[in-house]
Amino acid sequence: MSLWVDKFRPRALDDLHYHHNLSARLKSLAASGDFPHMLFYGPSGAGKKTRITCTLKQLFGPGVEKLKIDQRVFLSPSKRKIEVNIVQSNFHLEITPSEAGNYDRVVIQELLKEIAQTQQVDLNAKQRFKVVIINEADSLSRDAQAALRRTMEKYMSNMRIILCANSTSRLIAPIKSRCLLMRVPAPSDEEMQTVLTHVARRAYFDLPPEAAQEIIKDANGNLRKAILVLEALKMQSPDLTGPLTIAKPDWETYCQKVATLIVTEQTPARVMEIRTKFYELLSHCIPPTVILKTVAEAVVSQVDETLKADVMHWAAFYEVRMRIGSKKIYHLEAWVVKVMSLYKQSFYSLDMSDF
């Protein structure tokens, strides 16, 4: 049995609940016959992948839903084995090259060429080309993106590429210019509300609107998260009545705690305490950039107006450094110390102005 996220996922473009303009556009594109390379981008949980699968169904018919999942082993130049999971149907193929880490270039080169150089053999296929979906395209290395460039032009007759990314900022310009960019914005609260009620109806229960509002507020435009939370909530308290507390993910609660620690006291001992908390978060595989962002947001909500801009500025500053660097904890702590120092300074200057 599947989770609700999957179970009630729309399968066709017509079933989608929001962004109807986008759906209409995709539909006409699929019908037009010259389907371009595409780049879907937008925040997490906005429905990019759902739209991609719907588009595929529109292109090829129900055949795309017959999926086969297997693992391919690639050999890196240094003879290291790289395993990549490939989801494919007769008409398309879905890969996540970031699974290969630094060797994503090898995967892109070998796999795409292989696909691109074989023609569609099924005479009944609606389209002459196959579609390759590349997930997490924004984590593709520069080499892999470069490897993609020429392939996208050369084998246009056999293959279309659909990239799926959170933001376009990490894709090189040549790739962006070869694709039709599709922005999938996060759904509005009302749209989410309709989706949640739809899910509830399909799962045969009534969702009180207050509960839905709570969930939506917490999900922050991430529909996947909203539905997961809904399901968790339903499991936790099956009747969904009475005062509901939406459980935040634990790492988020923990980040809040860290923020409170920063604001309440600024001493070396506190720095050490926060450091152990950061270690704990990092060891739970929470991406350091997410930690920094979440803590910074929590700090901003607690500090004085004058400091907010500075706190965020330094968070951004250290996030950049963190991405360049390799030892994440240094950067996290550097930011903490910076914020503490800012806080102290503002505190003292306030005192001074008073006297």
Add this chain to the structure above:
Amino acid sequence: MSRVLPSHRVSVHRVASGGMSLFAPTGLLGPSSTLDKEDTVLAPPSFTLNGLLGPVASTSALAASSSESGPSKVFTPTGLLSSDVNGTKSAPIELPYDDDEPPTVAQALGIPPPVSEYVSPFTVRATTFDGKTIHLRKKPPRRNRLLLGSFTERMGNLLDVPIHRLLEGLSTDTAAKLQASDIQAATHPESEAITEDTLWVDRYRPRQFADLMGNERVARETMAWVKQWDWCVFGKTKAGKKRPREGDEAFDAMDEYRRPREKLLLLSGPPGLGKTTLAHVVARQAGYEVMEINASDARSGSVIDDRIRPALESGRAVGSTKPVLLVIDEIDGATGAGESSNTFIHKLIQLTSDKPRKKNRKGHDNNAKRPILRPIICICNDQNAASLAKLRAVALQVRFVRPADVHTVKRLREVCEIEGLKADGRALTTLVGIARGDLRGCLNTLQFIKSRNHEVTEAVIRNATVGMKEADTSLLSVVNSIFSPLTRKRVKELGLTEADESKFVGRISREIDGCGRENSVAVACFAHYATVHQHDANFSRYEKANEWLVTFDLLSAAMYSDGDFALSQYIAYTLVPFYPLFNQRGGQRIERSQADWEAAVQTRANEEIYKSLSRCLQTASTRHGGDYRHLVGTPVMQLEFAPCLNRIISPPLRPVNSQVIKPEERAVLARLVDIMATLELQFYQERAEDGQLTYRLDPPIDVFVTYDGKRAADIAVSRYAVRHLVAGEIEAQMISRKVDIIEKGKRGKHDFFDKSSPAKKPGDGGSLSSPTRAPDGADTPNKRARVEPKPVDIADKPPTDFFGRLITAPSLSTTKAAERKNVEKKYRVTYKFKEGNSAAVRKPIKMKAFM
């Protein structure tokens, strides 16, 4: 003579000078002795002139001087006499006359020598008993006599080579070089150029136990341990009388060979204090032959089996009669850190811990490993090396510490005197201080200085030891020197001025560089900067420190990820600023912090759990048409899926029997079981250490809602009974699913043939499907058609076979197959295997009952 070993030369000089106190240049002696009675007595008829006389002279001289009596000193120069006194070199026949002669010689020498005949200045005339006159070649004059003569008295007790060995070496040397040196001496009697071909370190290496310097306790401990082996190695006869000493209780009562409790000795300490020398000296002194394994030898686990075990078992080295003692030098470099059982250390421990077996003595169990009956001494620098962790537990540990500087200085001064170096105590003390007691380093430095000048002053020492200051560059010492200033003592030792002391950049960066583990140093700095108790009101100091750490990280990331190793020379400087920021006199010594490492380990473990969760998701998605695959993505899984999943799978169920729960609860349970079974999450029963049974989630994804060892507050703790209930349900579901899969597989084939057979033979399809169709096996197309329906019944095949065989002969002709078919269609029997149920009733029954 210019190339005689110095130790030999020492003795020679001493002798010579003893003689010289009475005699002027030896050339004059020749004539004087011609008329001596002793000469006539001593020169035997058999005596011939040969090259050996030179050495004879010297050896005799030695012996004479050692007796220290005035007459004998006088007596030396002739060379002839001495040979008799000692009797080692010349013919033994002469010996009887020796002992009573010396006084007469002295008398004779007192008489002014009459100049009667012509005698060559290099020969001595002697007369035998028979009155024959022979000419003996005189001992050639020695160089350096005057130079070194004055040191004689003080050197008296410094003879560190057994006398007989000295004599041997000396005689062979002189014999070989006599001629050459003769000429040389004649032409350049004043030449002082001495070329040295041995290191001082070797020359002054202690040869005997008594020569060992410093660490007397260590030396004694080592010796005592080696002596404990006597009973085992040499048998009780030899060491028996010493038994009742206190060393006795160290023996293991259980050990039939009476070996010491610890079969290994681990000597550890900084370099240059004489660990290797101690091991060798002690071994020789105790009567062992040393077998040494050091870093230059291969030291894999196989070496133990190939080389060491045979040597130890045979008990003695090849071509030697002494028992063998194994010295494993630099053992901290051997393999042994891992858990693998094939490392050197592991094998070594195994070797020593082999239990002696009674049978082995009688030798009819040759394959069994024999216990080791020989001592093993291991030597290392770093006692705490990771690879030695296991060894430490089973070895007797002896730590070398730096001996008091006074002793080292004293020894150095003695060496300097012998070598003719003018050294003041102050300079030597400085040297020892800089070298941190490393005697080897000191000796090498002195030798180096000697090659250039003859005076050792403080300035010279400072010059020569520029690079020696950063000798100790372990990680901890580097970190400590970053966080604490130089001690006053060290400043004095290094002779730094105020200005020098304040110059820290070069010193610290060199230390960090020398350590070679910048990353670890950075981690240690990171771990400790915030613990330094210093008032920092506005955090400016911490900000700076972090700024430098970030810079360090950026540099090293650029270096390692882009392979830009040209940056490596700047890396050390990014850590230097910690010194001015945080150095603190009298702060406590920094110990290694494990926090970073522990976090890394924890991260790896959790990554593994995520991986297994994503594998579960992958399999689930293959079963459910790719449904779960969108949740596998990197940030999504950790941030959204894992926390929610934990809540989804822990509903507040009551621990009651699944038969009596409320319908809504049943729905929840069913759903829970469905989801868990799909994701292959299971509860496994486990017995805790206290004997209590628990159910453990596998893969343990509940760690992702566990922070600081506490589970999230909003997730109900699922009780044992609930988990038990769920586990049972999941198991049932998994089993039924497995059955489903098998049956689906069968049906799949079934479907396939059903579909394909009409495609192949559209006409035949209808006739095949009717089971009552009469068989007509004559024509070939039909025959082929017979073969095809078989797969139709694949699901029921086992009963078919069974019945077919029971009823008819085991032939498989087409007609039989058809018959079988008919039979089978009439009486259809199916079995269902219910796994896990064993409520069977056994009862004899006839086949007829089924039909």
